[in-house]
Amino acid sequence: MTATFKSSETLILPSSWHALSPLWQGGETSIQKGLPHSQLAPTWQMFLLGDGSPTRHLQLLTGEKTEVDLIDMSAIGMHPDNAPEQMQVVPGPRVRRQVWLRTASGQRLAYACSWWEASHVDEYLQNRSLPIWASLERLRTELYRDVQGIYYGNSAALESAFGFSGPFWGRHYLFWHHGQPLTLIYEVFSPYLTKYLGAMELE
Numbered sequence: 001m002t003a004t005f006k007s008s009e010t011l012i013l014p015s016s017w018h019a020l021s022p023l024w025q026g027g028e029t030s031i032q033k034g035l036p037h038s039q040l041a042p043t044w045q046m047f048l049l050g051d052g053s054p055t056r057h058l059q060l061l062t063g064e065k066t067e068v069d070l071i072d073m074s075a076i077g078m079h080p081d082n083a084p085e086q087m088q089v090v091p092g093p094r095v096r097r098q099v100w101l102r103t104a105s106g107q108r109l110a111y112a113c114s115w116w117e118a119s120h121v122d123e124y125l126q127n128r129s130l131p132i133w134a135s136l137e138r139l140r141t142e143l144y145r146d147v148q149g150i151y152y153g154n155s156a157a158l159e160s161a162f163g164f165s166g167p168f169w170g171r172h173y174l175f176w177h178h179g180q181p182l183t184l185i186y187e188v189f190s191p192y193l194t195k196y197l198g199a200m201e202l203e
């Protein structure tokens with residue numbers, strides 16, 4: 001399938017994505033060492049700082065299939081897009097994808113924004129309604145998930161979408177394939193998950 005996204009010098013950027021306004025953020029040192037349990041409980045650390053598939057984990061937690069609502073698929077060219085700086089290692093021109101991850105019964109669990117090389121996005125996301133993990137699993141794509149940043153912060157848009165007050169926990173990571181960066185993904189998780197993971201921090 002031929003990619004339909006074209007770059008333009010007069011590119012008009014679409015609506016922005018939902019970045020958290022951080023109250024705290026950490027990089028690779030925090031991710032490698034882990035956080036104090038009084039800041040983030042062990043179950044949440046395993047979920048946020050591990051290298052497993054969040055889509056698969058959400059399905060195991062809830063007992064329901066994890067489904068995707070695609071809310072944005074836009075060409076952004078070479079614009080930095082207020083993305084984490086690691087986005088620059090993803091070759092351009094780029095496409096930004098935004099989705100809600102939810103249960104089959106409709107409960108929103110997470111928000112995700114990802115950046116892809118425009119010329120390859122159709123190759124890896126042949127079915128736009130599937131979670132990224134499911135799409136890449138179908139292609140038997142070997143991946144390395146490299147968690148680069150973790151955030152604790154607020155977003156009015158996500159409060160409205162999740163139906164919960166912030167602050168929220170989020171992260172961003174690179175997917176590597178055959179030693180090359182495939183995509184950068186930024187995720188924020190709903191406090192609804194305390195139903196399965198317990199409190200976000202220990203007393």
